[in-house]
Amino acid sequence: MKVSCNGFTQGKESMRFDNISWYGVDQFAPSIKDPQALYDRLFLSDDERYNDHLNEVTSLVMADAKSLSMKLGRNDKDTLDAFMTMVRDIEIRMSRLRKLVAEAGIVRPTDEVLPRGEYIKLQCDLMIAALQMGITNVTTMMIGPERWNASMLYEGVFDKPVVHHPMSHSQKGEGYAKLQKIDLFHMEKYAYVLSRMKGVKEADGTSLLDNSIVACGVGLGDGAIHQYFDLPLMLAGKAQGTLKHGRHLQCKNGTPISNAWLTIARELGVELDRFSNSTGTISGLMS
Amino acid sequence: MYLPNGLVRRCFIPGEAERTSPGFKTVKGSEKFRDNSDSAPPGVYPLPLTPTMKxxxxxxxxxxxxxxxxxxxxxxxxxxxxxxxxxxxSVSPEEASEKKLRFLQGRTLDHVIGEKLGR
Structure with missing residues (x-):
C-alpha cells in the first residue's frame, strides 16, 4: 500500500516528486493522498453498493461489535473496543479536516489550510489500520513531496504556511534553525507511528512494532547541496526479534544504500543475492 | 517513511554539530563537500539523542x-x-546504462518484498 501526505491536487511537479513506489520503469504505483480515498480502500466503500449505505455501515458494525463484545472475555473485549474506537476516531478526524477545507472559502490552493500534523497523523493511522487489518503487509509513506514549492501549514510550528524546499537552500545564519523545526515536526510523526505500532497488540502478546521493520530516511542528505551520498537512515521495530537496536552504525565511505534495502529484504525472508548495486548487507544490525 | 528535501545534518547526525552547511551547490559541486567529510570512523556506536532526535x-x-x-x-x-x-x-547503474534509462528508476523494494510476503 502506498500512502503520501501531499494534499495538493495541482500537478506542480511530475509524479516522480511524490511517488517512491514503482512497479517498474516509468510505471509508478500511485500513492493515496486523500484520507477519504484511503479509508474507502480499507473499508471497500469505493464500491457503489457500499456508497449507498456508507452512513449506515459503521453504525451497523458498531452495533454488531457491541453485541459481540458481550460474549467476549475481558482481553478480547478491550482489543475490540480499542479497534472500534480507533476507527470511529479516524472518521471524526476526517470529517473535521473536510470541514476545515470546505469552510476556508479560498479558491487556490485550498489545501494550504490543511494542518499537516493532523493530515500526516491521519494518513499514518489509516496506514497502521491497513496493517492491523491484514489488508497489506508492506507500505510506503511519503511524509511530504520533494521540492513542490507549495506553501504548507505546519501547525504549532509556524504561524503561517511556509514553503519547505527553499528553506532547505537557505541554511546560512539562523536559517538552519528554522528548517530544523520542520525536521523535528517530521520526527514527531515518526515517533507517533512507532508509539501507535507499539500499542497494537498481536494475538501472541507481541506488538505490531515487534513484528515489523519501520524505516525512516531521506533521498537527500543536506538539502542545500542536493547531497545524494552519506545519507542517514533509521530502522525501528524488531522484525520478530532479529534486529538489535539502540545503536549508531557508521558505514565506511561509499556503502550503497541498497545494502540496507538488501538487509531489510533478507530479514523479511526474501531470498535475494543482490539488490540494485548492493555489495553486501549492513553488518552489526542483527542481534 | 520518506522525508523530503533532506534535513539539517548538524542537528540530526551524531558528531556533525560543528559542521556548517556549505550553501547551495549543484550536485557536481557537492562532490567537493564530500572530500571534506569529517564523519566518524566506520563502526558501531551507542545511539545519542541528537537535538532533532529528541x-x-x-x-x-x-x-x-x-x-x-x-x-x-x-x-x-x-x-x-x-x-x-x-x-x-532495484535498478543498478549498470542496468540503467544497458537499458539506456534516463534515471535509475524501476521496480522498488516494497514491491520486491510484497511479492514474497503477499500484498
Whole structure:
C-alpha cells in the first residue's frame, strides 16, 4: 500500500516528486493522498453498493461489535473496543479536516489550510489500520513531496504556511534553525507511528512494532547541496526479534544504500543475492 | 517513511554539530563537500539523542541509525526527482546504462518484498 501526505491536487511537479513506489520503469504505483480515498480502500466503500449505505455501515458494525463484545472475555473485549474506537476516531478526524477545507472559502490552493500534523497523523493511522487489518503487509509513506514549492501549514510550528524546499537552500545564519523545526515536526510523526505500532497488540502478546521493520530516511542528505551520498537512515521495530537496536552504525565511505534495502529484504525472508548495486548487507544490525 | 528535501545534518547526525552547511551547490559541486567529510570512523556506536532526535527519546532502544549510505546518482536529471523516484529502486547503474534509462528508476523494494510476503 502506498500512502503520501501531499494534499495538493495541482500537478506542480511530475509524479516522480511524490511517488517512491514503482512497479517498474516509468510505471509508478500511485500513492493515496486523500484520507477519504484511503479509508474507502480499507473499508471497500469505493464500491457503489457500499456508497449507498456508507452512513449506515459503521453504525451497523458498531452495533454488531457491541453485541459481540458481550460474549467476549475481558482481553478480547478491550482489543475490540480499542479497534472500534480507533476507527470511529479516524472518521471524526476526517470529517473535521473536510470541514476545515470546505469552510476556508479560498479558491487556490485550498489545501494550504490543511494542518499537516493532523493530515500526516491521519494518513499514518489509516496506514497502521491497513496493517492491523491484514489488508497489506508492506507500505510506503511519503511524509511530504520533494521540492513542490507549495506553501504548507505546519501547525504549532509556524504561524503561517511556509514553503519547505527553499528553506532547505537557505541554511546560512539562523536559517538552519528554522528548517530544523520542520525536521523535528517530521520526527514527531515518526515517533507517533512507532508509539501507535507499539500499542497494537498481536494475538501472541507481541506488538505490531515487534513484528515489523519501520524505516525512516531521506533521498537527500543536506538539502542545500542536493547531497545524494552519506545519507542517514533509521530502522525501528524488531522484525520478530532479529534486529538489535539502540545503536549508531557508521558505514565506511561509499556503502550503497541498497545494502540496507538488501538487509531489510533478507530479514523479511526474501531470498535475494543482490539488490540494485548492493555489495553486501549492513553488518552489526542483527542481534 | 520518506522525508523530503533532506534535513539539517548538524542537528540530526551524531558528531556533525560543528559542521556548517556549505550553501547551495549543484550536485557536481557537492562532490567537493564530500572530500571534506569529517564523519566518524566506520563502526558501531551507542545511539545519542541528537537535538532533532529528541521526539524519539522514548524509542531509542528500538531504533538503529545508519549513516554513510550512498545513493547512485545519474547526471542529467533533477536531484529531488531522483531522490524520491529512485530511492527504493532495484535498478543498478549498470542496468540503467544497458537499458539506456534516463534515471535509475524501476521496480522498488516494497514491491520486491510484497511479492514474497503477499500484498
Amino acid at each position: 521526539p524519539l527519546s522514548s524509542h531509542l532502544e528500538n531504533i538503529t541509525l545508519i549513516t554513510g549510505l550512498d545513493r547512485p546518482y545519474k547526471s542529467g536529471g533533477d536531484a529531488h526527482e531522483q531522490g524520491a523516484s529512485c530511492y527504493l529502486s
